[in-house]
Amino acid sequence: MPPDPAARIRRFHRAVTREAGALDASFLGRGRPLGVARVLWQIPRQSGDLTAIRAGLGLDSGQFSRILRSLEREGLITLARHEGDGRRRLARLTGAGADEVALYNRLSDDSAKGLVAAAPNSAVFLAAMDLIATVLNRGQTEVRLADPDDPAAQACLQAYFDLLVAQIDGMRHDHLPLPDPHADRYRPPNGAFLIAWSDDLAIGCVSLRTLVPGLGEVKRLWVAPDARGQGLARRLMLAVEEQARKLGMTQLKLDTNAGLTDAIALYQKTGWSPTQAYSGFPSTHWFAKSL
Amino acid sequence: MPPDPAARIRRFHRAVTREAGALDASFLGRGRPLGVARVLWQIPRQSGDLTAIRAGLGLDSGQFSRILRSLEREGLITLARHEGDGRRRLARLTGAGADEVALYNRLSDDSAKGLVAAAPNSAVFLAAMDLIATVLNRGQTEVRLADPDDPAAQACLQAYFDLLVAQIDGMRHDHLPLPDPHADRYRPPNGAFLIAWSDDLAIGCVSLRTLVPGLGEVKRLWVAPDARGQGLARRLMLAVEEQARKLGMTQLKLDTNAGLTDAIALYQKTGWSPTQAYSGFPSTHWFAKSL
DNA sequence: CATGATCACTGACCGTAGTCAGGTATCAAC
DNA sequence: GTTGATACCTGACTACGGTCAGTGATCATG
Known part of the structure; x- marks a missing residue:
């Protein structure tokens, strides 16, 4: 119904820069x-890591240094030597500093609350924001190791299980308990859990465990619907293979279900070969790959 | 699945300000x-209206004046006296100026194209942007008179008819042709067509026509789903009543359908009284109001 | 025709963001 | 120990956005 895409994006841009300005x-x-x-x-x-803060905000070293001194002068932070690396310093909030941060958080939360309240349907509105942020953050996605008991990991698995239920015929949710009682299998040195981050939101995951020494199994590859089409599944698979090598594995296996057509196509394109069945329902396809 | 709303909005804000910066x-x-x-x-x-540009960008008069002179020095614009008001001036693009604007448009379009291409589903992505822009623009919505043949008016009517088909049992789209062959009935002095604008996107409309001299009929009240819950329907009805008074009408009628429950509730709350039937399907309810 | 409001312009000024060229201390590698 | 890279700091500088007070021309109003 509305006019051309560029005009719609410009309208969005105008609305959002005004909001950002406010x-x-x-x-x-x-x-x-x-x-x-x-x-x-x-x-x-x-957590006070000066290099990370400077990189995240894209600030010049000189300017950043001056800003830090201004915060120090205000009594909001103290700078301490970094243990282990004498060149670096660590910023720590004083009591007054923590109060100020809490105040800023409240300001930002209030504006967030007002926004959500203004939307006709807050769940839809937040989902729209997630989608846009994910698309805008494309290219900034980072894949990092995580603990399988991390809340973000649990959230990924929850979404993964929901997807299975939706896409696999006969699948019921209670087949897969959460939190995972076998989390330890997915921690080094037994295995690994990888999360793809878009800023601070987890938008993909994959996990790895040991079947027998030297032989690993890749499990629970998931990519958020918003993030499809960016090659994220491929990146996660490459990352998990690298982890497998680091753990000394020489061969990998995985099982999947015919309902997950995209995943099957990916495995076939990236060096995985069909292999004989080693697990039961809901699996219908089995693959292996030598490292 | 994802974390608390404030965190999601902050992530959105970070992503969007970075994009805006780029x-x-x-x-x-x-x-x-x-x-x-x-x-x-x-x-x-x-169209060169200096006051409108300055207000739209929220610039200081002095700063704005300097910017204009800089554009003049570059040979991109010429400033002419405003006919009718000797205090004001009118900006007009030179050939070089028009070329520069076209270039900026291309830059912005390219970035828009890249964005749309990066989204897994461009229709969903654009709809999400429309929703967010509409919510952020709340409070800036303007109701203005429009010509019923304006493309924006046609788009509103299209959306209105789609809504009727969705909400009214037995309704078929071909009952209501588009473009309206009777557009002239909705132009002054016979009637009026009002559009609610969120920036440059039409998000609501209402129309008015003459039944007999002094008696008007309100028709085709529509509010975009994204814009519900902001009292926009009420604003449109107030605006159309004002138009009716300006056209010398002393009484108004309208018909509606039981499927449009929100509309019926609004009429009952704003001084409309049930009246006897004066039209057929799809109408099931009829109201009148004296001005 | 006086009054007050409006529109546009000018000059002076300020704070902030951002750049650049050094300088010092520390670390890792050979 | 030497070398080169890294982390942080300093001082000097610029451009840009933004504010303010004051001017003159023009308009609408009574």
């Missing part, structure tokens, strides 16, 4: 320049 | 400060 202005409301506020706000998120 | 940077790529580029870009959109 939020920035509320950050400025604490009497501190925006750059300084952003650094302060990032310190707890990156 | 687009701004590409605007800067033409060797012109962003503020200057934005003004140049807005001139054709507002």
Whole structure:
């Protein structure tokens, strides 16, 4: 119904930059320049790692240094030597600093609450925001090792199981308990759990466990619907193969179900060969790959 | 599945400000400060009306004046006296200016194309952007008179008819032809067509026609699903009543269908009284109101 | 024709963001 | 120990956005 895509995106862009400006202005409301506020706000998120904060905000080293000194002068942070690397320093919030961060968090939360309340359907609205953020974050997706008991890992598995139920005929949810009582199988040195991150949201996962020494099994490959079509499944598979090599495995197996057609196509394209059955329902296809 | 709403909105905000920054940077790529580029870009959109451009961008009068002179020095615009108001001036693009604007448009279109291509499902992605823009633009919605043959009006009616088909049992789309062969009935002095604008997207409409001199009929009240819950239908009804008064009408009628429960509730709350039937299917309810 | 409001322009000023060229201390590698 | 890279700091500089007070021209109003 509406006009051409470029016009719609421009409208979105106008709406969103105005909103961003309003939020920035509320950050400025604490009497501190925006750059300084952003650094302060990032310190707890990156647990004080100066390099990570600077890289995340894309700041010049000189400017960053000045911002830190300004925060120090305000008594909001203290800078301590990094243990283990004398070149680096670690930022730590003082009590007053923590209070300020909490205040900024409240400002941002309030604006978030107002937004959600204004939407006709908050679940749909938040899902739309997730989708857009995921698309905009494409190319910034990072695959990292995670603990299988991490809440983000649990969320991935939950989504994965939901997908199985939806796509596999005869599948019932209670076939796969959560949290996984066998989490330890997916921790080094037995196995691994990998999560694909889009900023701080988990949008994909894959896991690896040992069947017998030297032989691993890849399980639970999942990619969020919003993130499909970016080659993320392939990246996760490459990453899990690398983990397998690091754990000294020389061969991998996996099982899957005919309902997961995209996954099967991917395995066939990336060096996996059909192999004989080694597991039961819901599996209908089995693959193996030598490392 | 994902974490708390505030965190999701913050992630959205981060993703979107980074994207906006990237687009701004590409605007800067033409060797012109962003503020200057934005003004140049807005001139054709507002057909050179300096006051409208300045208000739209929220610029200080002094700063704006300097930006205009910089564009003049570059040979991209000429400033002419406003006919009718000697205090005001009118900006007009030169040939070189029009070329620059076209180039900026291409830059923005390219970035839009890239975005749409990156989404797993472009229709869903664009709909998500429309929803978010509509929610963010809440409070900036404007109701204005429109010509019933305007493409935006046609788009509204199309959406309205689609809604009727979806909500009314037995309704078929071909009952209501488009474009409307009787558009003239909805133009002054016979009637009126009102559109609610969210930026440059039409998100609601209502129309008015004359039944007999002094007696009007309100028809085709529509609000986009994204924009529900903001009291927009009420605003449209108030606006159309005002138009009716301006056209010298003293009484209004309308018909509606039991499937449109929200509309019926609104009429009952805003001074409309049930009246006897004056039209057939798909109507099931009839209301009247004296002005 | 006086009044007050509006529109546009000018000059002076400020804070912030951002760049650049050094400089110092530390680390890892040979 | 030497070398080169890394992490952080400093000082000098610029551009840009934004504010403010004051000016002159024009308009609508009574």
